[in-house]
Amino acid sequence: MAGLPKRIIKETERLMADPAPGITATPHDDNLRYFDVTIAGPDGSPFAAGNFRLELFLPEEYPMAPPKVRFLTKIYHPNIDKLGRICLDILKDKWSPALQIRTVLLSIQALLSSPNPDDPLATDVAKHYKEDEKDAQRVSQEWTQLYAK
Amino acid sequence: MATYNYVEPTNSNLVCCICRAPFVDPVTTQACSHTFCRGCISEALEHSLQCPVDRLPLTPEDLTSAGPLIRSLVDELLVSCPNNDCPHVCQRDLLQGHLDACEFLIVDCPEQSCHQMVVRKDAVNGACIHSAVICSECYAEVAMSEYEAHSSTCPDSACSCEHCATEISKSTIELHGETCERAPVVCTHAPNGCSWKGERRLRDGHISSCPYEAIKGFFIIHKDTTAALKEENALLQAKIDALQGHLRATTRDLQVAKAALGPWYTNAVNRTEAGLPIHHPPRSRAPTSASLNPATSPQPPLPGPRASISTLGSDAPNPAPASVTPTHVNATPGPSNTSHDWRAHSSRPSPNISHNWDPSSLTARSIARDVVAPIDLGTSLEGSLHGLRESMVTLSTTVDSVGRRSEIALTNETVRLNEEVMSVRAHLHGLRMQVHAIMMDRNTQVTGRVDEGGGITEGAWIPTRFSQVPGQPQIPLSITKL
Numbered sequence: 001m002a003g004l005p006k007r008i009i010k011e012t013e014r015l016m017a018d019p020a021p022g023i024t025a026t027p028h029d030d031n032l033r034y035f036d037v038t039i040a041g042p043d044g045s046p047f048a049a050g051n052f053r054l055e056l057f058l059p060e061e062y063p064m065a066p067p068k069v070r071f072l073t074k075i076y077h078p079n080i081d082k083l084g085r086i087c088l089d090i091l092k093d094k095w096s097p098a099l100q101i102r103t104v105l106l107s108i109q110a111l112l113s114s115p116n117p118d119d120p121l122a123t124d125v126a127k128h129y130k131e132d133e134k135d136a137q138r139v140s141q142e143w144t145q146l147y148a149k
Numbered sequence: 150m151a152t153y154n155y156v157e158p159t160n161s162n163l164v165c166c167i168c169r170a171p172f173v174d175p176v177t178t179q180a181c182s183h184t185f186c187r188g189c190i191s192e193a194l195e196h197s198l199q200c201p202v203d204r205l206p207l208t209p210e211d212l213t214s215a216g217p218l219i220r221s222l223v224d225e226l227l228v229s230c231p232n233n234d235c236p237h238v239c240q241r242d243l244l245q246g247h248l249d250a251c252e253f254l255i256v257d258c259p260e261q262s263c264h265q266m267v268v269r270k271d272a273v274n275g276a277c278i279h280s281a282v283i284c285s286e287c288y289a290e291v292a293m294s295e296y297e298a299h300s301s302t303c304p305d306s307a308c309s310c311e312h313c314a315t316e317i318s319k320s321t322i323e324l325h326g327e328t329c330e331r332a333p334v335v336c337t338h339a340p341n342g343c344s345w346k347g348e349r350r351l352r353d354g355h356i357s358s359c360p361y362e363a364i365k366g367f368f369i370i371h372k373d374t375t376a377a378l379k380e381e382n383a384l385l386q387a388k389i390d391a392l393q394g395h396l397r398a399t400t401r402d403l404q405v406a407k408a409a410l411g412p413w414y415t416n417a418v419n420r421t422e423a424g425l426p427i428h429h430p431p432r433s434r435a436p437t438s439a440s441l442n443p444a445t446s447p448q449p450p451l452p453g454p455r456a457s458i459s460t461l462g463s464d465a466p467n468p469a470p471a472s473v474t475p476t477h478v479n480a481t482p483g484p485s486n487t488s489h490d491w492r493a494h495s496s497r498p499s500p501n502i503s504h505n506w507d508p509s510s511l512t513a514r515s516i517a518r519d520v521v522a523p524i525d526l527g528t529s530l531e532g533s534l535h536g537l538r539e540s541m542v543t544l545s546t547t548v549d550s551v552g553r554r555s556e557i558a559l560t561n562e563t564v565r566l567n568e569e570v571m572s573v574r575a576h577l578h579g580l581r582m583q584v585h586a587i588m589m590d591r592n593t594q595v596t597g598r599v600d601e602g603g604g605i606t607e608g609a610w611i612p613t614r615f616s617q618v619p620g621q622p623q624i625p626l627s628i629t630k631l
Contacts, residue, residue, distance in 0.1 A: 005168075006152055006168070006169070006170060007167075007168050007169040007170070010169050010170075011169065061196075063167060063168075064192055064193060064195075064196045065196070094204070095197075096193075096197075096199075096201040096202070096204060097166070097167040097189070097193045097196075097201045098166040098167060098201035098202050099201075100169075
């Protein structure tokens with residue numbers, strides 16, 4: 001791989017030196033484009049007190065192309081399927097090179113606070129959330145306690 | 150220019166949001182007035198025709214060069230030369246001019262046949278620095294590029310003595326220093342206290358007048374004596390060390406022994422402190438042993454078992470020849486005494502015979518008094534164990550003899566009782582006979598009075614009753630059959 005672009009080096013340095021609250025991102029030693037990420041479940045959401053692990057990869061075209069992010073921890077969320085893929089517009093068509101790793105992870109954290117069942121990825125979970133939100137939140141909470149310790 | 154090495158942190162307003170570095174050839178969008186590097190925004194527009202900041206539609210035609218203010222702000226940022234080792238720092242727009250002349254730029258070696266790279270400053274004289282040259286001093290082959298470093302350390306290079314200014318080679322300068330006539334030296338008696346300092350050539354003159362020279366002989370003797378004392382001291386020190394080690398080992402052993410002995414250790418210490426011999430007469434320690442061993446009789450023990458316990462000490466005086474007497478022999482008077490007691494008891498018509506058979510009353514006294522030796526803390530642990538074992542043997546023997554004794558006593562008592570029963574029975578028989586005779590007599594009288602029709606008086610039958618021959622029972626109701 002060619003030398004790491006300065007932008008990635010700068011972003012990594014900032015993430016390590018000044019991490020966003022509730023978010024950590026650590027690059028792999030053998031591949032500085034691959035990050036181990038943890039996001040703390042936002043307070044007031046069914047995912048509170050959970051500690052969710054994610055993987056983040058910066059493709060060769062970054063920052064012209066969005067980073068690839070995926071949940072590794074199981075999560076009961078209408079916009080995250082059972083493979084951990086995330087339905088988030090800025091990770092797809094709404095990507096802008098002005099965004100960065102930090103903003104992407106903050107967006108994901110915000111997505112945990114406000115699930116959007118109208119744009120679902122996990123249709124069964126979205127259905128559950130639409131029909132009985134209380135019960136769906138209870139399941140989310142159970143999964144958080146079960147898997148996101 | 151791919152990258153600049155900015156020497157100071159940059160104002161975030163001058164940073165391109167795409168490459169996160171200060172703008173290079175900044176352009177601004179006409180519609181939304183966002184500024185980017187020209188290279189960055191051009192590449193972004195190839196992917197998506199919208200402004201990266203606000204996603205408004207954007208085409209390359211909408212970009213205009215940023216104002217001169219922004220351009221000059223980013224052009225005046227200080228950057229350092231990217232070439233290794235070059236310390237040059239300048240404004241960004243001047244860097245290209247520096248690079249054109251930078252001495253640290255890597256260029257091809259000027260020698261056509263050499264394919265290595267050199268920094269530009271080494272190539273200016275046109276000679277290949279990789280070719281070997283001969284050192285003029287030591288005649289060694291040195292690469293041109295290392296010649297400078299070599300010449301400063303070459304052992305054959307000339308240098309001058311700092312004292313006598315003679316030109317000599319570097320490798321021999323140390324040797325020269327030891328003989329240089331002008332080198333500063335101290336008096337040969339400096340270790341003894343002479344404070345003279347001066348050039349070597351003047352030292353001989355000084356020594357002839359040095360006050361220490363006169364007592365040179367004393368110094369030699371003194372030195373020898375001191376050396377001998379030091380040696381002796383070292384020897385003694387070594388000895389002390391050895392002894393200390395030995396002491397430590399002994400102390401450790403003592404600790405182990407103490408731990409093993411437990412309560413016995415304290416007793417030994419008390420004994421030693423009291424200054425008593427280890428095997429003093431046991432009777433003097435009787436209170437101690439009694440208090441430590443409340444189960445034993447408070448009576449002072451017999452000398453026999455005690456003496457046998459304390460015989461471990463060879464220097465101990467044997468208290469009495471009786472000490473070897475086996476305890477069961479001592480106990481032999483026991484059975485005769487007790488059987489005598491039983492006889493005395495049995496001769497009395499005591500209703501509580503079972504009391505006599507109480508084994509405790511039978512044996513406890515004799516065992517406590519005769520055979521049990523209290524634990525003697527005065528001897529060694531081994532001796533005490535030996536004594537305890539002996540006491541055990543004695544005890545078992547005593548129990549055995551007591552068992553036998555009681556068996557014999559039981560048998561005797563049974564025989565005696567049998568005899569008594571027999572005699573009682575004989576007495577009873579006699580009584581029965583007498584009562585029978587009386588009854589018969591009375592019967593006869595009663596029958597006789599009936600037969601005579603009351604001719605006999607009341608008092609007349611008494612003298613005659615024994616002379617009467619028992620006759621036929623006349624009144625069955627009044628006759629008692631025995």
